[in-house]
Structures are given as C-alpha cells and as structure tokens.
Amino acid sequence: MVAGGLPDFPWDLLEPAKVAAARHPDGIVDLSVGTPVDPVPESIRAALGAATDTPGYPLTAGTAALRTALAGWVGRACGADPATVGVLPTIGSKELVAWLPTLLGIGPGDVVVIPQVCYPTYEVGARLAGATVVRADSLTAVGPTSRVKLVWVNSPGNPTGRVLPAAHLRKVVDWARERGAVVASDECYLSLGWEESPVSVLHPEVCDGSYAGLLAVHSLSKRSNLAGYRAGFVAGDPELVDALLTVRKHAGMIMPAPVQAAMVAALGDESHVRAQRDRYAARRTALRAALQATGFEIVDSGAGLYLWATRDEDCWATVGWFAERGILVAPGAFYGPAGQRHVRVALTATDERVAAAVDRLAA
Ligand SMILES: Cc1ncc(COP(=O)(O)O)c(C=O)c1O
Structure with a gap:
C-alpha cells in the first residue's frame, strides 16, 4: 500500500x-x-502550433470555440441536445476519473459502485475520497443502500470490450435516479464499435433527454491519438458540470490554451x-x-x-x-x-x- x-x-x-x-x-x-x-493528425498539430502565443491564463470552462465544439460533438456522437447539455474540458480523462468522487463531495461512509472488472482508476478515485468501493455489474447485487452516491459504467469497457445495451444503461440510470446517485459513464472508446454499437448515457433512448444526475466522460486520447496532449471532457447534467467547474477553477485544473485550440480542430474533423x-x-x-x-x-x-x-x-x-x-x-x-x-x-x-x-x- x-x-x-x-x-x-x-x-x-x-x-x-x-x-x-x-x-x-x-x-x-x-x-x-x-x-x-x-x-497525431497534421490538422491538429497545426492548430496547436498556431495557438502557442497565449501568455494569459486559459479559461477553466474552455474557450467559446471549444465549448461550441464540445456541445456540437456531444450532439452528433452521443445524441444529446447541444443546447441543454453541460460541457467542461478536462486534462485528459484520467484526472477526472481519479478526482470525480472528491469533486462531487463524496467521502467516508459513501459508496461508489464500479464494474466487477474495470479500469483501476475508478477504485483509486473512490479511495482518494475515502469512500467505500463496491464492485458490481448488476445493481440488484448492490442491495438496498442509500449510501451509493456514484455509479461508474464503462461501455465499451476496458479491459473487456463489453458493450452495455441501451436498456441496461437505462436501468442503471433509473436505479440511480431513484436513490439520488450520480451515474458517471466513461465513454472514451465510444467511437470504436466493431460487432456491437455502443450508445452514450446521454442518448434519449437511455435518459429520455434529461441529463439530471448524469455525466458522460470522454477522451480524445484514443479517438485522435492525443494521449500526449491530455485532452478530455465531461458532458451531462448542467448543474453537476457547473459544480465541477467551480471546484476546478479553485483548484487550477485548467486545460492549457494550445490544447484547447487543438481540441477544437480534432472535434471538427471525423476523417x-x-x-x-x-x-x-x-x-x-x-x-x-x-x-x-x-x-x-x-x-x-x-x-x-x-x-x-x-x-x-x-x-x-x-x-x-x-x-x-x-x-x-x-x-x-x-x-x-x-x-x-x-x-x-x-x-x-x-x-x-x-x-x-x-x-x-x-x-
Ligand atoms: C476506461 C478508461 N477511461 C479513461 C482512460 C484515461 O484516458 P485519458 O486520461 O488518456 O483521457 C482510459 C485510458 O486508457 C481508459 O481506458
């Protein structure tokens, strides 16, 4: 230890x-x-290179151009409503995964549910917050506890490549909403569907167009080969996203300005x-x-x-x-x-x- x-x-x-x-x-x-x-695709490198003269502090919330690009992408890729979904850039998604329970005010006595077999940082984040970790793929296994404050899902999954169908995600969302828990859906492999097509927690089939209590976590590391840039974002419940923004402003969790510019270029190109x-x-x-x-x-x-x-x-x-x-x-x-x-x-x-x-x- x-x-x-x-x-x-x-x-x-x-x-x-x-x-x-x-x-x-x-x-x-x-x-x-x-x-x-x-x-790294040439157009993204060019956008980064053109944005190096940025002496001032960047916005934690992201530039207007980045926020528009994020909302547009979440609309196209996740089926969310760009006008009502909250968006916030993160310094890659791993830091958000590791700090989300803490940023949400989760602490000792609270329970964080993570998949049976999963990306280790979900557990790390719960432990950093002093919360209790329960591994479960089916929420019936969690039992009737009001201590659950956060449920992680990951589809397509790391390491299993498992895809959670919309009906499964919907059950998780309903279960969490009944208990006032947040659902964090790590969707960093969403663009890599092979035999199966992954669906976002923000898709109307899953959430009926309401983002209350939902956060979708995304990354450009794999999609655009930007692991070295540290480019991720979170999208979903505007109130939760706002609460995250407040803490992140205080804590200096700011994406560098050149990376923000690179991300705009990356999100605007699917080729x-x-x-x-x-x-x-x-x-x-x-x-x-x-x-x-x-x-x-x-x-x-x-x-x-x-x-x-x-x-x-x-x-x-x-x-x-x-x-x-x-x-x-x-x-x-x-x-x-x-x-x-x-x-x-x-x-x-x-x-x-x-x-x-x-x-x-x-x-
Ligand atoms: C499931 C999952 N979530 C999040 C991450 C973190 O990605 P990044 O911090 O590069 O955005 C990874 C990285 O491999 C991952 O597998």
Whole structure:
C-alpha cells in the first residue's frame, strides 16, 4: 500500500515479463498498454502550433470555440441536445476519473459502485475520497443502500470490450435516479464499435433527454491519438458540470490554451477518426484470428481497443506464455479479482509489430 490507502502501482508487477519479452531476438511486441502509436493528425498539430502565443491564463470552462465544439460533438456522437447539455474540458480523462468522487463531495461512509472488472482508476478515485468501493455489474447485487452516491459504467469497457445495451444503461440510470446517485459513464472508446454499437448515457433512448444526475466522460486520447496532449471532457447534467467547474477553477485544473485550440480542430474533423478506426480494425482482425488459432477464447470484445482473451488458466501463466514469445500483454487481475483468468491484448501497436506478433503466435 502507498499513501492514502492506494493500491501499489500494478504495472510495476509486469516488469519481469517485460524484461523476458524484450529478450526476443526480433524485439518486444508490447500489447500491454493502450497507448496510441500512430501520428497525431497534421490538422491538429497545426492548430496547436498556431495557438502557442497565449501568455494569459486559459479559461477553466474552455474557450467559446471549444465549448461550441464540445456541445456540437456531444450532439452528433452521443445524441444529446447541444443546447441543454453541460460541457467542461478536462486534462485528459484520467484526472477526472481519479478526482470525480472528491469533486462531487463524496467521502467516508459513501459508496461508489464500479464494474466487477474495470479500469483501476475508478477504485483509486473512490479511495482518494475515502469512500467505500463496491464492485458490481448488476445493481440488484448492490442491495438496498442509500449510501451509493456514484455509479461508474464503462461501455465499451476496458479491459473487456463489453458493450452495455441501451436498456441496461437505462436501468442503471433509473436505479440511480431513484436513490439520488450520480451515474458517471466513461465513454472514451465510444467511437470504436466493431460487432456491437455502443450508445452514450446521454442518448434519449437511455435518459429520455434529461441529463439530471448524469455525466458522460470522454477522451480524445484514443479517438485522435492525443494521449500526449491530455485532452478530455465531461458532458451531462448542467448543474453537476457547473459544480465541477467551480471546484476546478479553485483548484487550477485548467486545460492549457494550445490544447484547447487543438481540441477544437480534432472535434471538427471525423476523417482522421475514420482512418484511425480502420487501422485498429485491421490490427484487431489479425490479432483476433491469430489468438483464436492458438486456442484462446475471445470474450466480449465487441467494441473498444482491446481483446479480452482466456485459455482458462491463471492470467500470470498466460502473461508468461506470451512473454516467452516476446509479446507483452496485461494480466486480467489488474482490473479486478474477476479478471484473474483473462489477459488484455491491446490493439495499440504498429502494423509491423502486430504482424510480428501474429507470426510468433503462428510459429
Ligand atoms: C476506461 C478508461 N477511461 C479513461 C482512460 C484515461 O484516458 P485519458 O486520461 O488518456 O483521457 C482510459 C485510458 O486508457 C481508459 O481506458
């Protein structure tokens, strides 16, 4: 344990497998971390470059141009009403995920519900706030507690690639509204639907056009290869978004002005998103077939940036098996006890490295 009751940083545990994989004569194929490897689109870099003479403090709420771009995008991609939805830029989405419970005033005695197998930062955020974490995919499992203040959903999911249908999201929204809890929907992989089409919590099919108690969390890291820029945003209940803005103004959680300008360019262009999607689709097809041919079962994975694979053994044995072939994958245990018999295979490697992985799996 480290300060604040936080868990040890799990990625350190993967270091021995990384060292083993790096011994491969043709080098490591790192499919463990979902970090983009393809170029930042030229138009976005140009917008960033044109906005470097910005000596004054940026607006925490975002420039008028950014706010218009955010609302427009949420309208197009999520089916929300740009005129009534609240929007707020964040410095990537990880910081918002980690601080959301604290920013909402959640604390000791409160419960934060997170998925059984999920992005570890939901738990980190609850712990930073001193709240209690309950892992549950079905809210009936949570029981009749009025202590639930926040429910996280993540569709398409990391690490599973699971898509929550609109009817499921609607049940979560109804359940939370009856109890006065906030629903935070992490939708950072929304643009990566494969066999399944993800839907936003802000879509009228889910929320009937009312954003009360709802926050959708979005990121440009994967969609536009902007992980290095730290570009995310939150959209939803205007009152909640306003409350977040107030605390974030006090705390100096401000997106840099050049990044705000870059984000306007990124949100106004879908052609680079389609091109990136196509790259991931090709890598996914190749990796999926190679894994299945080697005897892996691919579970869920209907959308998103990962293949959730198992051959029904402890995940660390699978990680070791991949490392012997010079391939690094993430153990499912990083994402919760229920992930103990799976590994997560990321689609974020170059075409050349993915081809190398496919060859090694076939050998
Ligand atoms: C589910 C999920 N949410 C949020 C993030 C954070 O993304 P970022 O901080 O780059 O916006 C990630 C990153 O991998 C993620 O997988």
